[in-house]
Amino acid sequence: MTDLGWVPDGIDTNVPNVARTYDYLLGGAHNLAVDRELGDRVLDALPGARRMARINRSFLRRAVTHLVASGVDQFLDLGSGIPTAGNVHEVATRARVAYVDSEPVAVAHARLLLADVDRATAVQADLRDPDDVLSRPEVADLLDFDRPIGLLLLLALHFVPDSDDPWGVVARYRDRLAPGSHLVVTHATADRRTRAMRDVADSTARTRERLHYRTRAEVTRLFAGFDLLEPGVTGFALWRPEGAGDISADADDNAVAYAGVGVKPTAHPTPDHRARGTLT
Amino acid sequence: MTAALPRDGDAPRARAKLAKKWTYLLSSRAFVPLTNRDLERHLLGFVERLCAGVGGEAPAHRVGREVGVALVDLDCATPDCLQCTVEVVGRGLLAMGGSRERVATAVAALAAGFVERVRAVTLAQQEQLGRSLHRAMRQAQVELEVVRAHHDVVEGHTSTGIATTDPRARVVRVNAALGRIVDRAPGALAGTSLFDLAHPAERDGIRADYAQLTRGGTTSITQPRKLLRADGETAWVTLTLSPLRRHEGGDRVVVLAEDATDVNLLQGQLNHQALHDVLTRLPNRQFFTSRLEQALRTADPDTGVTVFHLDLDGFSAVTGGLGREVGDHLLKVAAARLEEVVAEESAMVARFGFDEFAILVENSPSTPDVVTTARRINDRLAEPVDVRGGRIACTARIGVVHRPPRHASPEDLLDSAHLALRRAKGGGRRWELADPVRDRLDRRVLGLAATLPGAWEGGEVVVRYQPLVALEDERLVAAEPRLRWDHPELGEVPHERCFALAEDIGLVVPLGTWALRAACAQARSWRELGRDLPVRVSLAHAQATDPDLVAVVRSALADDGLPPGSLWLGVPADVVLGDGEAADGLRALADAGVGVEADGFTAAPADLTRVAGSPARAVRMSRPLTDRPEPLVARVLADLTAVVREAGVGVSVTGVATPAQARWWRDAGADTACGPLYGPAGPPEDLGPRSNT
Ligand SMILES: C[S@@+](CC[C@H](N)C(=O)[O-])C[C@H]1O[C@@H](n2cnc3c(N)ncnc32)[C@H](O)[C@@H]1O
Numbered sequence: 001m002t003d004l005g006w007v008p009d010g011i012d013t014n015v016p017n018v019a020r021t022y023d024y025l026l027g028g029a030h031n032l033a034v035d036r037e038l039g040d041r042v043l044d045a046l047p048g049a050r051r052m053a054r055i056n057r058s059f060l061r062r063a064v065t066h067l068v069a070s071g072v073d074q075f076l077d078l079g080s081g082i083p084t085a086g087n088v089h090e091v092a093t094r095a096r097v098a099y100v101d102s103e104p105v106a107v108a109h110a111r112l113l114l115a116d117v118d119r120a121t122a123v124q125a126d127l128r129d130p131d132d133v134l135s136r137p138e139v140a141d142l143l144d145f146d147r148p149i150g151l152l153l154l155l156a157l158h159f160v161p162d163s164d165d166p167w168g169v170v171a172r173y174r175d176r177l178a179p180g181s182h183l184v185v186t187h188a189t190a191d192r193r194t195r196a197m198r199d200v201a202d203s204t205a206r207t208r209e210r211l212h213y214r215t216r217a218e219v220t221r222l223f224a225g226f227d228l229l230e231p232g233v234t235g236f237a238l239w240r241p242e243g244a245g246d247i248s249a250d251a252d253d254n255a256v257a258y259a260g261v262g263v264k265p266t267a268h269p270t271p272d273h274r275a276r277g278t279l280t
Numbered sequence: 281m282t283a284a285l286p287r288d289g290d291a292p293r294a295r296a297k298l299a300k301k302w303t304y305l306l307s308s309r310a311f312v313p314l315t316n317r318d319l320e321r322h323l324l325g326f327v328e329r330l331c332a333g334v335g336g337e338a339p340a341h342r343v344g345r346e347v348g349v350a351l352v353d354l355d356c357a358t359p360d361c362l363q364c365t366v367e368v369v370g371r372g373l374l375a376m377g378g379s380r381e382r383v384a385t386a387v388a389a390l391a392a393g394f395v396e397r398v399r400a401v402t403l404a405q406q407e408q409l410g411r412s413l414h415r416a417m418r419q420a421q422v423e424l425e426v427v428r429a430h431h432d433v434v435e436g437h438t439s440t441g442i443a444t445t446d447p448r449a450r451v452v453r454v455n456a457a458l459g460r461i462v463d464r465a466p467g468a469l470a471g472t473s474l475f476d477l478a479h480p481a482e483r484d485g486i487r488a489d490y491a492q493l494t495r496g497g498t499t500s501i502t503q504p505r506k507l508l509r510a511d512g513e514t515a516w517v518t519l520t521l522s523p524l525r526r527h528e529g530g531d532r533v534v535v536l537a538e539d540a541t542d543v544n545l546l547q548g549q550l551n552h553q554a555l556h557d558v559l560t561r562l563p564n565r566q567f568f569t570s571r572l573e574q575a576l577r578t579a580d581p582d583t584g585v586t587v588f589h590l591d592l593d594g595f596s597a598v599t600g601g602l603g604r605e606v607g608d609h610l611l612k613v614a615a616a617r618l619e620e621v622v623a624e625e626s627a628m629v630a631r632f633g634f635d636e637f638a639i640l641v642e643n644s645p646s647t648p649d650v651v652t653t654a655r656r657i658n659d660r661l662a663e664p665v666d667v668r669g670g671r672i673a674c675t676a677r678i679g680v681v682h683r684p685p686r687h688a689s690p691e692d693l694l695d696s697a698h699l700a701l702r703r704a705k706g707g708g709r710r711w712e713l714a715d716p717v718r719d720r721l722d723r724r725v726l727g728l729a730a731t732l733p734g735a736w737e738g739g740e741v742v743v744r745y746q747p748l749v750a751l752e753d754e755r756l757v758a759a760e761p762r763l764r765w766d767h768p769e770l771g772e773v774p775h776e777r778c779f780a781l782a783e784d785i786g787l788v789v790p791l792g793t794w795a796l797r798a799a800c801a802q803a804r805s806w807r808e809l810g811r812d813l814p815v816r817v818s819l820a821h822a823q824a825t826d827p828d829l830v831a832v833v834r835s836a837l838a839d840d841g842l843p844p845g846s847l848w849l850g851v852p853a854d855v856v857l858g859d860g861e862a863a864d865g866l867r868a869l870a871d872a873g874v875g876v877e878a879d880g881f882t883a884a885p886a887d888l889t890r891v892a893g894s895p896a897r898a899v900r901m902s903r904p905l906t907d908r909p910e911p912l913v914a915r916v917l918a919d920l921t922a923v924v925r926e927a928g929v930g931v932s933v934t935g936v937a938t939p940a941q942a943r944w945w946r947d948a949g950a951d952t953a954c955g956p957l958y959g960p961a962g963p964p965e966d967l968g969p970r971s972n973t
Pocket residue numbers: 018019022056057060078079080081082100101102103106125126127128153154155156159160209
C-alpha cells in the first residue's frame with residue numbers, strides 16, 4: 001500500500017473550494033480557474049455577492065476594533081479563510097491571533113504570510129471539533145484561556161449542518177472561555193432574497209461545504225450563555241455601521257447575513273473546570 | 281504643498297470635498313481595511329499630489345502613476361474602483377480649474393499605474409497560491425507517511441485480519457492476524473485469491489460483493505462470513521470489504537476480517553445479561569419494550585395484542601416482615617405462575633421492577649378474553665405459597681391495555697398500562713382497563729402534584745364541610761372537613777384527589793395535619809356562636825400511623841380549647857383494628873374522649889372479630905350500594921351490621937345518594953350517613969347555627 005496516488009481533499013485543483021472562491025469575490029487572486037468559475041456562478045445568482053463579501057470584512061474590522069477597545073487582546077478566528085486585506089492581526093495590531101481553517105491551502109497560505117509574525121499562527125483543523133482545536137499546541141500555547149478571548153466565527157457556521165449541531169459546538173467553545181470573552185458571528189441567511197440565496201446554495205453544491213442558511217432566531221440561539229451587545233443579532237451591515245463603505249444602498253444586501261457580538265458574563269458558571277485546567 | 285491651482289482661493293475646501301466623494305465611492309465598491317476617516321486621509325493626500333501634478337509643481341505623469349499604484353496598495357484594486365476613480369478625479373481636477381491636457385495626462389498615468397500594479401499583485405498572489413498548494417500537498421504527503429507508519433504498526437499488532445486485494449480479489453498484502461485466522465503463513469497468502477480462502481458455501485456471496493464494489497459501489501460491505509482454515513476447519517469472521525479508489529495504480533479493496541468465533545459466544549451471554557432480570561430470569565423492561573414494539577407492528581390486526589402491567593399487593597410488607605429471602609422466593613414463584621397462566625399463548629412475561637411484572641400477549645382467535653385472563657392471573661397468584669412454616673398468598677393489581685392501535689408507541693402504551701394500574705389501586709379494584717381519556721386526565725394530574733405545595737401555601741386549597749346526619753331523623757350530628765383545591769385553570773380538584781396528589785409527593789401528613797387543625801378551629805368558631813357541632817376528620821393512612829399523631833391531636837384540642845368529644849377521627853380500618861403502636865395511640869385518644877371510628881371497614885371475618893376489642897366506637901362502610909341491592913348482598917350486609925352493633929359499635933355509611941338507599945341502610949341498622957343526598961360540602965356558614973333549624 002505504498003503506491004497510493006492520493007490527493008488530499010481541498011488540494012485537488014480540479015475542485016473549487018470555498019476559501020479560494022471567497023477570495024475571488026473579495027477581489028483577490030489567490031484562486032484558480034475552477035474557483036473563479038464558481039464565483040461567477042455565485043455572482044449570476046446573487047449579483048451583490050461581492051458587496052456581501054465586502055460588508056462582511058467591514059463588519060470584521062468594526063467588531064475586532066470594538067473588542068480591542070474592550071480590552072480583548074487574543075483572538076481565535078475559526079474558518080478564517082485565505083488571509084486577505086484587513087486580517088484580524090492587522091486590525092488588532094498588538095493582539096495574539098490563532099487562525100483556524102480546515103482547508104489546507106488556506107492554512108498553508110496563512111503560514112507563508114505569518115512566517116515573520118510571532119504573535120499569530122495558523123492551524124489546519126475542523127472547527128466542529130472544539131476539543132481538537134483547543135488542544136492543538138499552536139492554539140494552547142499562544143492563547144491564555146484564563147483571560148478573555150475573542151472567538152470569531154465569520155461566515156463559517158453556515159457550513160456546519162444541523163446534524164453537526166452548530167449550537168452545541170459553540171457551547172463547547174463557550175464553556176472553555178473565560179468571562180469577558182466575546183463571541184463574534186456572521187452567518188448567511190435566506191430570510192431575505194430567498195430565491196437568490198437558494199440559487200447560490202445550489203451553485204456551491206459542488207464544493208465540499210454545503211450552505212446551511214439559518215433564521216435570525218437560529219442565529220440568536222448561537223449566543224446562548226453570552227450577553228448580546230447592542231444592537232443584538234441584525235443584518236451584518238447594520239451592526240454599528242460607521243460609514244458609507246460599511247453598508248449597501250440596497251437594504252436586502254445588508255441582511256443576507258446576520259451578525260452579532262456577545263460577551264460571556266462574569267457570573268456565568270464554567271461547568272468544565274477540569275478541561276480548562278488542562279490548558280493552563 | 282500649497283494650492284496647486286492658482287485661480288481657486290477655496291482650493292483646500294474643494295480638495296477636501298473631492299477626497300470625501302472619492303472615499304465614498306471607493307468604500308462602497310471595494311473592501312478597504314481602513315475606517316472611512318483613514319481612507320479619506322489617504323485619498324486627500326492623493327488629491328493634493330495630483331493637484332500638484334496638474335498645477336505643474338510635479339510631473340503629472342509621474343504623480344499619476346504613483347497614485348495609481350498606491351490605490352492598489354490600499355486594496356482599491358477592482359475595475360470598479362478604477363472606473364469611479366477616473367470619473368471622480370478627472371471631473372474634480374477639471375472643476376478645480378486644471379488644464380484639460382494635464383488632467384488627461386495625470387489620469388491616464390494613474391490608470392496605467394493602477395493596471396501595472398494590479399498585474400504585479402495578481403502574479404504575486406498566484407505565485408503565492410502555487411507555493412501554498414505545493415506546501416499543502418507536501419504537508420499532506422508527510423502526514424500520509426505518518427499515517428502509513430502508524431498503519432504498519434497497527435496492522436502488525438491488531439488481532440483483526442487485514443488484507444488488500446485488487447478488484448479481482450487477488451491478495452496484494454496481508455497481515456499476520458489474517459494468517460492466524462485462516463491458519464496459514466502470511467507469506468503464502470500473497471498472490472492467492474480471497475475467493476479460495478472463503479468457505480465454499482460463501483464464495484458466490486463474496487464474489488457478488490466484489491462485483492458490487494468494482495461496479496462503483498462506495499460504501500463498505502460487512503457480513504458474517506465463513507473462511508476456510510488450512511486444517512479444514514471453518515473460521516467464523518465478520519468480513520468488511522471497503523473500496524479504495526486511487527488516482528494511480530488501479531483500485532483496491534481493503535478486507536477486514538474479525539474473528540467472530542469468541543465474539544459470537546460472548547455476545548450471546550452479554551445480550552442475555554443485558555436483557556434479563558437476574559433473580560427471576562425473566563426478560564427485563566428493555567427487552568419487553570423492544571418485543572412490544574415489534575409485536576405491535578406484526579400482530580394480526582384482527583386480534584391485536586394485550587399488555588398487562590401487574591403490581592403485587594403489599595409486597596414490601598412481606599419482605600419487610602419476613603425477610604428478603606422469602607420475598608425473593610415469592611417473586612420467583614410469582615414469575616413462574618405468570619408464565620404458566622399464559623403458557624398456551626404467544627406471550628412474554630417480564631419483570632419491570634421490584635414487585636412489578638408485565639405480560640405481553642399476542643392474541644389469537646383462541647386467546648381468552650381480558651376478564652378471564654385477569655381473573656386467572658389473580659386466581660393463580662392467590663394460591664398460598666409455603667414459606668418458612670407459614671403460608672402466604674399474593675394478590676395483584678393489574679392495568680390492562682387491550683388491542684392498542686398498531687402505530688401506538690411502546691412507551692405511551694406502557695404509560696397507559698401504568699396509569700390504569702394506578703387507577704385500579706386507587707379504586708380498590710383488581711384490574712382496570714386503560715382509558716385514553718382518563719389517561720390524559722391522570723397525566724395532567726400527575727403534573728399537578730408538583731404544584732400542590734405552592735398552591736396550598738398560596739391559599740388555593742380551602743376547607744369545606746359536608747354534613748353527617750343521623751339516619752333515624754336526618755339530624756345533623758357532625759361536619760366533615762373536605763379539602764378543595766380551586767385550581768386557576770383546572771377548576772375544582774376534589775378532596776380525594778388532593779390527598780392522592782399529596783401522597784405522590786409525600787405531603788400527606790402536613791396537609792392532613794393542617795386540615796385537622798382547620799377543622800378544630802372551625803368547631804371552636806361554631807361553639808362560640810352557640811352551636812355544638814363536632815367535626816369528623818378522616819385521616820389518611822400515613823397520618824394515622826404517624827408517631828406524632830397523638831401529640832398533634834392533643835395540641836389541636838388544647839389550642840382551640842375544644843372538649844375531646846368535639847373531635848371524631850376517621851381512621852383507616854387496618855390501622856385502628858390492628859395491633860401496632862398506632863392502635864395504642866388511638867386507644868389513648870379514645871380513652872380521653874375523642875371519637876375514633878374505623879374507615880373503609882370491609883367486614884372481613886378477621887375484622888369483625890377485632891372490632892369489639894378495638895378503640896373504634898363506630899365503623900364506616902364505604903361499600904357502594906344500588907337502590908335495590910341484590911337480596912343476597914342485602915342479607916349479608918344486614919347480618920354484618922347486626923354483628924357490629926351487637927359488639928356495641930356504631931355503623932356509618934357514605935355515598936348515600938337517594939332516599940331509597942337511606943331508607944335501606946336505616947332498616948339494615950346503620951346509624952349515621954353522609955353523601956350527596958344530604959347536600960354537598962360547602963362553606964362553614966352552611967352548617968353553622970343558621971341551619972340548625
Ligand atoms: C466564507 S469563508 C470566511 C472567511 C473569513 N472568516 C471571513 O469572514 O472573511 C469560510 C471559511 O470557513 C472555512 N470552513 C468551512 N467549514 C469549516 C470547518 N468545519 N472547519 C474549519 N473551517 C471551515 C472554509 O474553509 C472557508 O475558508
